[in-house]
Amino acid sequence: MASSAANTGSAKPLLQFTPFSSTVQPAFWHELTNLKIDVLRLSQDAIPIHASYSIGRAVVDRETGMEVALGCNLVVSGDAFKDPKDVKPAPNSVTVRGVLKNFNTIEDFKNVNKQEMFNNTAKEMWAKTLQTGDPSHLFDFLLITFADLKKYKYYYWFAFPAFAASPPWEKQGEWAPAVDVVPIKGLEAIHKAIHSGGSDSSIAAALLAKPSANDPTAYETAPLNKFSDFFAGTPGEKRFVVFPDPSAHSQHVGWPLRNILTYILFNHHQTAAISPSSPLNIIAWRDIDTPSSSSHPPKSLYIKAYVPSLPDTSAVPAAVGWEKNPAGKLGPRMADLAPMMDPKRLADQAVDLNLKLMRWRILPGLDLEKVSGTKCLLLGAGTLGCYVARTLMGWGVRKITLVDSGKVSFSNPVRQPLFEFEDCLEGGKPKAATAAERLKKIFPGIDATGHEFLIPMPGHPIPPQSVEQTKKDVAQLEKLFDEHDAVFLLMDSRESRWLPTVLGAAKGKIMINCALGFDSYLVMRHGARESITPEGSTRLGCYYCNDIVAPADSLKDQTLDQMCTVTRPGLASIASSTAVELLVSLLQHSKGIHAPSPPMAGSGGQQVDTNSEEYNSVLGLVPHQMRGYLARFNTMLITGAAFGSCTGCSETVIKAYESEGFPMLLKAFNDIGYLEKLTGLDKLHSEGEAALEAVDWDEDDDDM
Known part of the structure; x- marks a missing residue:
């Protein structure tokens, strides 16, 4: 819709302009979302953006055969936040600069003094134009927004400041074909200049043209800010101001002409001698292709524009330009992206929202990318495995692999949140694969897989006919260790954790152990x-470092309540969440897997500052062990050094595995005394018994 004004006391009609209408591509809102979450956070600072407008287009109505002008659009794309030099502009488009101010709340968006913001933007545009002599600032715009990131609704309002001349511009006659005043050869020269005069491969927003002194049919061109010099000595009727017109209306030209005319009026009125008797020659350029007399007839229009009297050019001209909403009223618009977004993409953006909000105020140094990029292997898909997997997803982990040899039983679903009643039917589905599929249903963006095989254990001899299968299972487990960064030990029995402990120590993996009473x-x-602690002691211990016996069959001759992990129902979720939080804290520590653990109170005979950076990540302490007791609702932090004769992580065991491979493991599975002989625990037992026998026990009743 064209702007208009009352034509009071003037014999000439007013020059009318088609205001800009914003077109915001959905990709822009996605980029704003990422920028808000990851960069801006709580900042409401204005940031630069850019947009573009193209030469106006019209389409032919099939029923009437009449041309219908399309909107005078300014397009904001997903590249708006990039440097314009790094973006390839759309064909036949003008790149313009803008400022975006995003507000943190809808109340801030509604209550901001919009008139003050608009006036400041217009004054800054005018000041930059005068200071730099660069008329490209005449096309700057303002965009204010509020992004409702939970509902994917975006409230926005554009302002396209247009400077208003007072009295307003008038025209002589109606818009006519430019070819009536400029020959084809001249139009060809102007077309070439427009397409080579822009920056960053865009077209020029405006230029000057005049007939060549040597050839009146050929035309010379120059930038808009060269008005005085370029037109010196050129008669008024041979001076042409040319601009790519974003409007396709037959009589109403695009919004940019308002500012072009005001710029000339205020800065070059003496040279131009603008008056009813000395109008400006305006060409609204509407030719996409090089104009010719046959294949591409010229579409550009021409008119003479002038002002009845010269305004006060010493003051900053007044400006208008807030965009109207679809109802035709001054007010913001709203873009609702949720209905048009792929649900999977919605989920992908939404699941990490809570995590990213942590970095706004609470933990600006939190490295979420390190967490999400950690590949996690879960050995055990029972109660602990299900809860660990869910908590890992909550932390944004995208790669989760589960291993379990069991099937879903009827006792599982009420305690293990990744299973349902139907999973128990017909003998039960494989636990690991079922848990992985359920994770994908919860969040399709997760990379979850399940493997069904038995982890061989010391004290559980391998029958000869099963050796080859066991060898394959071990090879598969070794491969999974190589493909993952962190391993959770979540099995039922004590001895099932031995082989993963050896593999984790040998391959340098993060090992998180979780066990229930x-x-x-x-x-x-x-x-x-x-790994050396600040005190110079040896590395931290593993699950088996407190044992002086090798792991053996802990399920033999056990009753049902001893074979099953009988625990208070809430314990598994507490322990699982604690295990995941320990992993995340470790990942945030500057030393990662080698992070030292704070010594226990009183150890070493000196006070230790547990608040020092040595023992803390951005999430706090990174302890070695946590032992929780629901009976007293407390947790103890324990630090223990590695045991030199440990059957799980000692150098003797690791080097034997690295040198011998599967044969060494097979000995450990089949020979209950092998690990004790290998590590020297058998000698330790003998020395202990000998020491006890050497004691001279006094059995005198009085002394007792």
Whole structure:
């Protein structure tokens, strides 16, 4: 819709302009979302953006055969936040600069003094134009927004400041074909200049043209800010101001002409001698292709424009330009992207929202990318495995692999949140694969897989006919260790954790161990090889470092309540969440897997500052072991050094595995005394018994 004004006391009609209408591509809102979450956060600082407008287009109505002008559009794309030099502009488009101010709340968006913001933007545009002599600032715009990131609704309002001349511009006659005043050869020269006069491969927003002194049919061109010099000595009727017109209306030209005319009026009125007797020659350029007399007839229009009297050119001209909403009223618009977005993409953006909000105020140093990029292997898909997987997803982990040899039983679904009643039917579905599929249903963006095989254990001899299958299972487990960064030990029995402990120590993986009692739990991280604490002691211990016997069959001759992990129902979720939080804290520590653990109170005979950076990540302490007791609702932090004769992580065991491979493991599975002989625990037992026998026990009743 064209702007208009009362034509009071003037014999000439007013020059009318078609205001800009914004077109915001959905990709822009996606980029704003990412910028808001990851960069801006709580900042409401104005940031630069850019947009573009193209030469106006019209379409032919099939029923009437009449041309219908399309909107005078300014397009904001997903590249709006990039440097314009790095973006290839659309064909036949003018690149313009803008400022975006995004508000944190809808109340801030509604209550901001919009008139003040608009006036400041217009004054800054005018000042930059005068200071730099660069008329491209005449096309700057303002965009204010509020992004409702939970509902994917975006409230926005554009302002396209247009400077108003007072009295307003008038025209002589109606818009006519430009070819009536400029020959084809001249139009060809202007077309070439427009397409080579822009920056960053865009077209020029405006230029000057005049007939060549040597050839009146050929035309010379120059930038708009060269008005005085370029037109010196040129008669008024041979001076042409040319601009790519975003409007396709037959009599109403695009919004940019308002500012072009005001710029000339205020800065070059003496040279131009603008008056009813000395109008400006305006060409609204509407030719996409090089105009010719046959294949591409010229579409550009021509008119003479002038002002009845000269305004006060010493003051900053007044401006208008807030965009109207679809109802034709001054007010913001709203873009609702949720209905048009792929649900999977919605989920992908939404699941990490809570995590990214942590970085706004609470933990600006939180490295979420390190967490999400950590590949996690879960050995055990039971109660602990299900809860660990869910909590890992909550932390944004995208790669989760589960291993379990069991099937879903009827006792599982009420305690293990990744299973349902139907999973128990017909003998039960494989636990690992079923849990992985359920994770994908919860969040399709997760990379979850399940593997069904048995982890061989010391004290559980391998029958000869099963050796080859066991060898394949071990090879598959080794491959999974190589493909993952962190491993969770979440199995039922003690001895099932031995082989993963050896593999984790040998391959340098983060090992998180979680075990349950009736009302107590243990969560610990295994120490890494060559990890030295600040006190110079050896590395932290593993699950087996407190044992002086090798792991054996703990299920033999056990009753049902001893074979099953009988625990208070809430214990598994507490322990699992604690295990995941320990992993995340470890990942945030500057030393990662080699992070030292704070010594226990009173250890070493000196006070230790547990608040120092040495023992903390951005999330706080990174302990070695946590032992929780529901009976007392408390948790103890324990730090233990590695045991030199440990059957799980000692250098003797690791080097034997690295040198011998599967044959060494097979000995450990079949020979209950092998690990004790290998590590020297058998000698330790003998020395202990000998020491006890050497004691001279006094059995005198009085002394007792």
